[in-house]
Amino acid sequence: MFTGIVEEIGTVEAVRKGASSAAMRIGAKEILSDIKVGDSIAVNGICLTVTSFDGKGFWVDVMPETLSRSSIGKAARGSAVNLERAMLCGGRFGGHIVSGHIDGTGTILEVQADDNAVWYTIAAEKGVMRYIVEKGSVAIDGISLTVAKVQEERFSVSVIPHTREKTILSRKKAGDIVNLENDVIGKYVEKLLQTPDTEKKPSNISKEFLLKNGF
Structure with a gap:
């Protein structure tokens, strides 16, 4: 989970393209201070998993679904990207709830x-x-x-x-x-409001109630 507050601008240093996927190395500085393999990093808003790293950057794998849904497939060596680490519990919530799953x-x-x-x-x-x-x-x-x-x-x-x-x-x-x-x-x-009546439990909350109360 992220907040949408970008921590630094990184640089794509290498792209290894597969048949329908890719691996990417991204150069960074600030976010490397506490990085670990398996960490989630938002790269231009896309939640990607760190597969390896060193003192100057990290590698991530990019799956076919991610390539088809986002602009990351257009990134090439030298491209600048926004970077954000997953948010810490107990810190200030500066932005809004961002999952890193591109719509x-x-x-x-x-x-x-x-x-x-x-x-x-x-x-x-x-x-x-x-x-x-x-x-x-x-x-x-x-x-x-x-x-x-x-x-x-x-x-x-x-x-x-x-x-x-x-x-x-x-x-x-x-x-x-x-x-x-x-x-x-x-x-x-929206999903909850579309649930068939047969699956709904009795409730006083309706679409009209939500609209009336500012939702």
């Missing part, structure tokens, strides 16, 4: 400066857009961000200078592909 990809349509902030407008498929709500949370390449505007097939976020400086967003431009992860709470609520 789909989006395409940056526009990057526009607005005084000290920068707006990113991103197009996404319907399966992702259904969970995008104004003032809700979304993870873009593993970065916890607040949705500022929503249209039928696109949404926009406004990014502060610190976030651009500490992540690879500063290198993104129109046409680039980004990984997207929706807020997991919305998906679970």
Whole structure:
């Protein structure tokens, strides 16, 4: 589990491609301080497992499902990536709940400066857009961000200078592909509301009740 607060920018140093999978070495500094084999690291928002490491980087395996669902397959030697270690229990929760399981990809349509902030407008498929709500949370390449505007097939976020400086967003431009992860709470609520009546236990909680109380 992650929070979407990126710890550092790493660099892809090697990619070994298989028939439908890949292994990748990523150079890093800050996150190596307490790294272990088997640890989960979010790489551009994708939860990947450390298979080996040394003082300058680590290796991860990338399965076919991950390649098909995310943009990681486009990463090449020299690509910059956002890195975050799994969150510690007992620490401050700076972002939102991020699982590292990508729901789909989006395409940056526009990057526009607005005084000290920068707006990113991103197009996404319907399966992702259904969970995008104004003032809700979304993870873009593993970065916890607040949705500022929503249209039928696109949404926009406004990014502060610190976030651009500490992540690879500063290198993104129109046409680039980004990984997207929706807020997991919305998906679970939808699933529960769709459960057949025969499986439901008596409850006073309804869709109308949730809407009335701000959910």
